[in-house]
Amino acid sequence: MPQIAYLGPPGTFTEQATRQLTGGFDAELVPFETVPLALAAVRAGDVLAAGVPVENSVEGSVPATLDALTTDDPLVAVQEAVLPVQFDLLARPGIALSEIGTVASHPHALAQVRGWLAENLPGASVHAASSTAAGAAAAAAGEFDAAISAPVAIEHYPSLVRLAGGIADVRDAVTRFLLVRRPGALPEPTGADRTSVCAVISDEVGTLADMLAELSLRGINLSRIESRPLRERFGEYRFFLDFDGHVADARIGDALTALHRRCSTVWFLGSYPKADRSPAGVRPSASEQAFEVAAKWLDDVRAGRLA
Amino acid sequence: MPQIAYLGPPGTFTEQATRQLTGGFDAELVPFETVPLALAAVRAGDVLAAGVPVENSVEGSVPATLDALTTDDPLVAVQEAVLPVQFDLLARPGIALSEIGTVASHPHALAQVRGWLAENLPGASVHAASSTAAGAAAAAAGEFDAAISAPVAIEHYPSLVRLAGGIADVRDAVTRFLLVRRPGALPEPTGADRTSVCAVISDEVGTLADMLAELSLRGINLSRIESRPLRERFGEYRFFLDFDGHVADARIGDALTALHRRCSTVWFLGSYPKADRSPAGVRPSASEQAFEVAAKWLDDVRAGRLA
Numbered sequence: 001m002p003q004i005a006y007l008g009p010p011g012t013f014t015e016q017a018t019r020q021l022t023g024g025f026d027a028e029l030v031p032f033e034t035v036p037l038a039l040a041a042v043r044a045g046d047v048l049a050a051g052v053p054v055e056n057s058v059e060g061s062v063p064a065t066l067d068a069l070t071t072d073d074p075l076v077a078v079q080e081a082v083l084p085v086q087f088d089l090l091a092r093p094g095i096a097l098s099e100i101g102t103v104a105s106h107p108h109a110l111a112q113v114r115g116w117l118a119e120n121l122p123g124a125s126v127h128a129a130s131s132t133a134a135g136a137a138a139a140a141a142g143e144f145d146a147a148i149s150a151p152v153a154i155e156h157y158p159s160l161v162r163l164a165g166g167i168a169d170v171r172d173a174v175t176r177f178l179l180v181r182r183p184g185a186l187p188e189p190t191g192a193d194r195t196s197v198c199a200v201i202s203d204e205v206g207t208l209a210d211m212l213a214e215l216s217l218r219g220i221n222l223s224r225i226e227s228r229p230l231r232e233r234f235g236e237y238r239f240f241l242d243f244d245g246h247v248a249d250a251r252i253g254d255a256l257t258a259l260h261r262r263c264s265t266v267w268f269l270g271s272y273p274k275a276d277r278s279p280a281g282v283r284p285s286a287s288e289q290a291f292e293v294a295a296k297w298l299d300d301v302r303a304g305r306l307a
Numbered sequence: 308m309p310q311i312a313y314l315g316p317p318g319t320f321t322e323q324a325t326r327q328l329t330g331g332f333d334a335e336l337v338p339f340e341t342v343p344l345a346l347a348a349v350r351a352g353d354v355l356a357a358g359v360p361v362e363n364s365v366e367g368s369v370p371a372t373l374d375a376l377t378t379d380d381p382l383v384a385v386q387e388a389v390l391p392v393q394f395d396l397l398a399r400p401g402i403a404l405s406e407i408g409t410v411a412s413h414p415h416a417l418a419q420v421r422g423w424l425a426e427n428l429p430g431a432s433v434h435a436a437s438s439t440a441a442g443a444a445a446a447a448a449g450e451f452d453a454a455i456s457a458p459v460a461i462e463h464y465p466s467l468v469r470l471a472g473g474i475a476d477v478r479d480a481v482t483r484f485l486l487v488r489r490p491g492a493l494p495e496p497t498g499a500d501r502t503s504v505c506a507v508i509s510d511e512v513g514t515l516a517d518m519l520a521e522l523s524l525r526g527i528n529l530s531r532i533e534s535r536p537l538r539e540r541f542g543e544y545r546f547f548l549d550f551d552g553h554v555a556d557a558r559i560g561d562a563l564t565a566l567h568r569r570c571s572t573v574w575f576l577g578s579y580p581k582a583d584r585s586p587a588g589v590r591p592s593a594s595e596q597a598f599e600v601a602a603k604w605l606d607d608v609r610a611g612r613l614a
Contacts, residue, residue: 106414205527210523215512220512239532
């Protein structure tokens with residue numbers, strides 16, 4: 001059975017996402033202590049792929065993931081998962097909501113349910129854990145009365161009782177994960193794909209605007225952008241870009257070659273089905289057929305077959 | 308004495324940054340449990356200002372800060388601080404490095420010194436704390452042998468001994484903070500300023516490229532960009548932009564009015580001296596004088612004074 005790495009321990013949001021990311025095939029999920037270690041295992045061929053947080057993570061550091069993806073040998077994303085940031089309250093059996101005196105979780109999770117705790121467990125003290133799952137483990141071990149955890153945690157700690165679910169101070173927040181593996185055959189285009197790249201450009205006025213114009217001129221919809229400084233190389237900047245479309249699409253291929261001409265480095269980070277399956281809108285001037293007809297026309301012109 | 312809020316508890320990187328941010332005047336620093344609570348205290352007038360993490364934070368969630376800045380009444384940044392992400396190892400007195408069996412800190416801090424701990428304290432177990440300062444407090448209370456903490460922590464826990472400093476697996480990483488307050492008279496331009504805005508634009512192909520072109524056409528150097536979804540309003544996206552220059556500069560004012568024409572909302576988040584004091588390069592075509600001469604020329608044309 002293939003092994004898939006993820007940012008552990010078991011029972012976290014990343015495990016839950018990685019289960020979803022590998023839903024289509026049998027795989028053994030292997031927890032790693034950090035994202036760089038999980039990605040190192042993929043690069044070394046010890047595991048087939050890794051599930052890692054890439055946006056608005058509850059537990060892992062997203063900058064650390066982005067940095068680890070673009071250091072060392074290339075990796076590509078092949079699948080995306082988006083989870084709602086909603087927590088369960090798991091408690092030791094036999095304890096009522098009103099009797100809970102101590103609650104454990106990752107500090108970021110505790111910050112995201114602060115209002116709920118104040119309203120529902122005003123007398124409880126909160127305690128930090130290294131992950132939401134570590135909080136559940138500590139509750140299961142009797143160190144605390146309850147834990148704020150990912151929905152998947154109860155499967156690992158069946159002795160705990162789920163006293164509340166869907167807990168979140170901010171509605172509609174989501175956290176996003178990718179399944180990444182070594183380069184190989186790409187996922188087939190589905191018409192509802194996303195492509196991720198990291199582009200390194202010189203820190204000059206207008207280079208970013210020009211780069212984004214290469215996308216917009218081809219009707220490509222950008223869904224995310226984030227800059228990260230390149231501290232080891234002064235005068236250059238990295239941009240993580242996500243946009244609609246698959247690298248097999250003519251307009252995406254055309255745009256990526258333009259980025260390659262403009263940028264000192266372009267890391268291709270994958271083309272994969274969007275989690276929400278929303279189809280990419282394509283302008284008539286950027287359709288597959290339009291590119292094909294135009295290429296044919298240019299061939300004819302160059303061959304002297306047209307005026 | 309004016310009160311300044313910060314993301315607590317005392318002894319964290321945010322306290323250290325807030326001290327630096329308020330170095331010029333006497334102020335009482337008041338810790339708050341979360342960034343939204345610190346900003347609410349500023350908005351309510353309970354405190355004069357707040358020190359908050361805005362980029363690559365060790366302890367606080369940066370998305371939470373960005374969201375809190377652009378919800379509710381406007382706030383503006385007036386000062387910037389950039390700290391190296393380097394930790395101290397603080398231990399109980401009388402204990403040698405080789406005797407340390409337990410180390411506590413915030414999970415993100417522990418992740419950032421994992422290599423150092425493996426090399427220098429291979430036998431020690433690591434324990435999560437709600438902040439780097441809470442780790443130091445627990446060590447001072449005898450719960451753990453040592454803590455990975457911000458350099459400022461030892462001032463709060465003088466019973467601890469600093470066994471190592473400048474600890475970081477990744478060299479050159481920095482974390483960035485802003486001092487924000489209610490709108491009022493802006494800091495004077497210094498020639499080495501940064502302006503921060505959050506712009507809301509429709510989720511259509513090309514709107515971001517057009518917006519950035521408004522900056523680049525005026526010779527404005529973008530130093531950071533980050534998109535954040537606007538979950539409550541479908542079809543719109545928020546972009547957090549930092550660029551060189553002060554809103555009092557002609558080219559910045561001109562660009563901001565262009566953004567205001569293009570965007571459904573522009574949050575002005577402040578013009579303030581850059582922490583590194585590097586002067587903004589200004590193209591001749593975007594200088595104060597060029598704008599002044601051009602405006603004068605247009606006035607003359609409109610008044611019929613020139614052909």
